[in-house]
Amino acid sequence: MGRHRYKERVIRGHVAPPVPPPPQLAAELPLLLRLERAVEDEFRPQMLARLRERILDEDKALHGNAPRCPDCGRPMAARGRKATSFITRFGTVRLRPRGYRCMPCRCHERPLLTRLGVEAGQVSGALARLLALLGVVVPYELAARLAHLFFGVTVCPMTVWRAVQRLGAACEQYIEAQAAYYTDGRNPRPQAATPPAAVVLGVDGCALGMQVRTTRRRAQPGQQLPPLPPVDDGQFREVKTGVLLLPAERCEPRPGRHSVIRRVLCTCLGEADRIFERLWAQLCAHGWLSPTTVVVIVGDGAEWIWKRAQLFPKRCEILDFWHAIEYAWDFARLRYGEESAHAASWVHRLATDLRAGHLDAVLTRLGRLRVTTPEQGEALARLIRYYTENRTRMRYDEYLRLGYGIGSGAVESAHKQVVQARMRQAGMRWSELGARHLLALRVLLLNDQWDLLDRLTMSRLAA
Numbered sequence: 362m363g364r365h366r367y368k369e370r371v372i373r374g375h376v377a378p379p380v381p382p383p384p385q386l387a388a389e390l391p392l393l394l395r396l397e398r399a400v401e402d403e404f405r406p407q408m409l410a411r412l413r414e415r416i417l418d419e420d421k422a423l424h425g426n427a428p429r430c431p432d433c434g435r436p437m438a439a440r441g442r443k444a445t446s447f448i449t450r451f452g453t454v455r456l457r458p459r460g461y462r463c464m465p466c467r468c469h470e471r472p473l474l475t476r477l478g479v480e481a482g483q484v485s486g487a488l489a490r491l492l493a494l495l496g497v498v499v500p501y502e503l504a505a506r507l508a509h510l511f512f513g514v515t516v517c518p519m520t521v522w523r524a525v526q527r528l529g530a531a532c533e534q535y536i537e538a539q540a541a542y543y544t545d546g547r548n549p550r551p552q553a554a555t556p557p558a559a560v561v562l563g564v565d566g567c568a569l570g571m572q573v574r575t576t577r578r579r580a581q582p583g584q585q586l587p588p589l590p591p592v593d594d595g596q597f598r599e600v601k602t603g604v605l606l607l608p609a610e611r612c613e614p615r616p617g618r619h620s621v622i623r624r625v626l627c628t629c630l631g632e633a634d635r636i637f638e639r640l641w642a643q644l645c646a647h648g649w650l651s652p653t654t655v656v657v658i659v660g661d662g663a664e665w666i667w668k669r670a671q672l673f674p675k676r677c678e679i680l681d682f683w684h685a686i687e688y689a690w691d692f693a694r695l696r697y698g699e700e701s702a703h704a705a706s707w708v709h710r711l712a713t714d715l716r717a718g719h720l721d722a723v724l725t726r727l728g729r730l731r732v733t734t735p736e737q738g739e740a741l742a743r744l745i746r747y748y749t750e751n752r753t754r755m756r757y758d759e760y761l762r763l764g765y766g767i768g769s770g771a772v773e774s775a776h777k778q779v780v781q782a783r784m785r786q787a788g789m790r791w792s793e794l795g796a797r798h799l800l801a802l803r804v805l806l807l808n809d810q811w812d813l814l815d816r817l818t819m820s821r822l823a824a
Contacts (some may be wrong), residue, residue, distance in 0.1 A: 409451040412451055420456070428461055439459060444456065445458060446482065450488040459471065476687065483822070484520055494806070497799065497806055499783075501519075506563070516687040525821065526798050528817070533797055540642040550650065559654065560644065560656055562605055562656055564604075564660060567599065568598070569599070570597055571596050594800070600780050603772065604626055605627075605640065605643055605647075606761075607649070609764075627804065628780075642777075655674070658676055658679065659678070662684055679754055679756050683757055684769070685755065686715075717758055718753055776808055779807060
């Protein structure tokens, strides 16, 4: 019998991997980055000096032209020069502009500051608009840090807040003036060369947490403010948002995904009449409101929407398809159970029939159902009543054939971009004015009209 030679196995212990080295940073900055910063540091003082020279030239041109009192109209008396400063893109500009005063009316005026469009001691010009842009996109604390990274300017969050409030107030005044102009039937409306056959108008509301206190809390040196209390149910306001789009400008970038080339957003805090006035103004401003244009109003069934839809004589009212299906789901969960496959199958059949325009058949089938509990009876009665009251707004097969769409996805998306992305982050509360000003600026940005701020005079902060 042959001998088998077995190789002796050596059992080795676990060998730990080598210790990873610490992360290494470059010994010096990239050359281009160093050169860019060196050039900026070299020429920033020169740009500030040149800006001051140009401002002094404007001051000389105003010499000898005493302004008139805005109240009584009489020439104002000179009161000498007083030192002042304001912050610009290139740094702080310090001047001694002439001051004037009307003794009877006790009005003060400094024509140079008025001509420059600045307020003493405040951020002005391009820097104010850049800070407001950051404050519109991100919270004020983060915007102040980004201002240092982007522009090399050190500011506090309150400075960003002031820029947003001053420019937001000016923007809100412009939007209100535009709405007042176009809602007055005596003013002419621009007309498009080829008026659209239809315009889709979607409108909806979402809740926004408001501040509990009417005055701002201020921390003393070395003091840390305690957390704010939870927001009660009564301390919310509804932000109403509207969106306008043209069905002819819908596109399908890839199969199953639909998008729009252009849309126009409107928003306001609370008032239903005001949001429809602003939507009317935007329709007029774009030339989308003609005697032949059909205004397609898509809503979730709220009564305030349908009442104000009567503002448009040539209209088509559509009940949001997914809200209609949600009512069916409420009944199906009670009848078949929360996670029941039978419930999903039942709702799917109902949705297919509604999309095909078979509403009468759906109502007949619902009327024949037998319920086993009072809760099911209430849900079924609510479903039938909801469909019956909105039956003229549920011709979904016709709407799809015309290309109108049957859902409120556009306005739901607008809510997320206008309100939720910036104003409904954790712990955020808003004053009424603060919310109005920020909403006005966010709509301006999302409508790609930010350059309008260059032609709006910044409002003064309340004393």
